[in-house]
Amino acid sequence: MSLINDLSGQANVLVCGASQGIGLALCAQLLARDDVAQVWAASRQATRSDGLAALAAEHGQRLVRVDCDARDEQSLEDLARVTGATCDHLHLVISTLGILHQDGARAEKSLGQLDLSGLQASFATNTFAPVLLLKHLLPLLRKQPSTFAALSARVGSIGDNRLGGWYSYRASKAALNQLLRTASIELKRLNPASTVLTLHPGTTDTQLSQPFQANVPSDQLFEPAFAAQCIIELVGRLGPADSGSFWAWDGQPVPW
Ligand SMILES: NC(=O)c1ccc[n+]([C@@H]2O[C@H](COP(=O)([O-])OP(=O)(O)OC[C@H]3O[C@@H](n4cnc5c(N)ncnc54)[C@H](OP(=O)(O)O)[C@@H]3O)[C@@H](O)[C@H]2O)c1
Numbered sequence: 001m002s003l004i005n006d007l008s009g010q011a012n013v014l015v016c017g018a019s020q021g022i023g024l025a026l027c028a029q030l031l032a033r034d035d036v037a038q039v040w041a042a043s044r045q046a047t048r049s050d051g052l053a054a055l056a057a058e059h060g061q062r063l064v065r066v067d068c069d070a071r072d073e074q075s076l077e078d079l080a081r082v083t084g085a086t087c088d089h090l091h092l093v094i095s096t097l098g099i100l101h102q103d104g105a106r107a108e109k110s111l112g113q114l115d116l117s118g119l120q121a122s123f124a125t126n127t128f129a130p131v132l133l134l135k136h137l138l139p140l141l142r143k144q145p146s147t148f149a150a151l152s153a154r155v156g157s158i159g160d161n162r163l164g165g166w167y168s169y170r171a172s173k174a175a176l177n178q179l180l181r182t183a184s185i186e187l188k189r190l191n192p193a194s195t196v197l198t199l200h201p202g203t204t205d206t207q208l209s210q211p212f213q214a215n216v217p218s219d220q221l222f223e224p225a226f227a228a229q230c231i232i233e234l235v236g237r238l239g240p241a242d243s244g245s246f247w248a249w250d251g252q253p254v255p256w
Pocket of ligand 1: 020022043069070071095096097202203205209
């Protein structure tokens with residue numbers, strides 16, 4: 001399957017949130033493909049990540065590691081400049097930016113555990129960073145075809161919320177979905193061959209989910225490599241006609 005809809009030739013790909021977890025697994029699988037020319041791997045620890053260093057040793061200059069704090073617009077501007085210096089078009093951008101219990105965010109179980117700083121931390125990384133990433137990379141997404149996919153989470157679905165809890169994580173992902181739905185409408189005008197997607201990777205064994213894995217049956221806890229494979233299959237299958245929609249790892253749409 002082609003990496004993205006209507007791709008002719010090799011693709012330039014950027015993964016933001018690439019130093020570990022699903023982002024790192026995506027980089028490994030993208031670099032293993034013949035139809036991928038180059039991968040830009042961005043995160044705060046990109047140049048200090050052992051996983052990315054191992055990929056750099058294997059793939060040489062096909063992997064470019066960029067330290068970037070996506071909560072900081074200057075850092076995003078620098079990322080866009082560094083990428084744009086050697087590449088005039090990104091065919092695929094995947095944002096794996098997300099926190100649940102790190103960097104000041106909390107997985108609140110009750111209203112009493114909610115506070116402003118936790119809400120702001122969740123929204124800064126889960127909501128504002130991915131859409132500002134899209135804003136800064138937009139000049140590199142104007143040609144055809146291009147796909148921007150952000151990892152959201154099923155718990156961000158308002159229609160699917162039966163359990164409650166995780167206030168700030170749920171709300172920040174729901175707001176991300178709305179921002180990217182809105183962006184998909186603007187991008188359709190700028191580039192009719194663009195696709196904007198929000199994707200649920202499934203519960204995956206990473207640092208983000210570690211404290212919450214006890215009650216997850218082992219057959220429902222994915223390896224990062226499996227989640228990455230499902231995401232790559234989704235971006236290959238979904239094209240401009242699907243832009244602005246929300247999908248799960250198994251190819252099923254997720255209700256807003
Ligand atoms: N794991 C799950 O079960 C699960 C389920 C549903 C949805 N998701 C979503 O899937 C995505 C990936 O999750 P994961 O489990 O792979 O998480 P993870 O292992 O914690 O990885 C998150 C990545 O994001 C980067 N990152 C965090 N803050 C950043 C910032 N400010 N600027 C740049 N990079 C930043 C981290 O790198 P640095 O520390 O180097 O910056 C890291 O590489 C997230 O959006 C998450 O919400 C995960």
